[in-house]
Amino acid sequence: MALCDVCGNDYDKAFTLTQGDRKGTFDSFECAIHAFAPKCEHCGCMIIGHGAESGGRFYCCAHCAKKAGVTGIDDRS
Numbered sequence: 001m002a003l004c005d006v007c008g009n010d011y012d013k014a015f016t017l018t019q020g021d022r023k024g025t026f027d028s029f030e031c032a033i034h035a036f037a038p039k040c041e042h043c044g045c046m047i048i049g050h051g052a053e054s055g056g057r058f059y060c061c062a063h064c065a066k067k068a069g070v071t072g073i074d075d076r077s
Contacts, residue, residue: 006031042068 002014004027011027017036026032037046041057042064052059052073059065062075 004028004031006035040064 001010001012002016002025003010004014005024006026009027014025014027015032016023016025017032019036022036024032024035026035033046033048037048038051038058039045040047040051040060042059045060047058047060049060052062052065052070054065054070054073057068059068059070062073065073
């Protein structure tokens with residue numbers, strides 16, 4: 001069994017995520033998202049989809065990117 005890095009639960013089905021040099025052990029996707037997902041620069045929500053990136057900043061959607069002043073980005077083409 002392994003301990004979740006976020007909640008400390010000792011769980012027999014824990015899993016490990018690796019992103020570059022970052023690594024974490026989690027008991028659920030919820031905890032993994034809490035630890036690994038970037039936050040939207042505009043609204044602060046956790047980005048669990050593709051999101052949008054501009055100038056090294058992450059946004060959950062084109063709407064938030066536009067509200068933050070990003071130009072040339074749309075939800076649909």
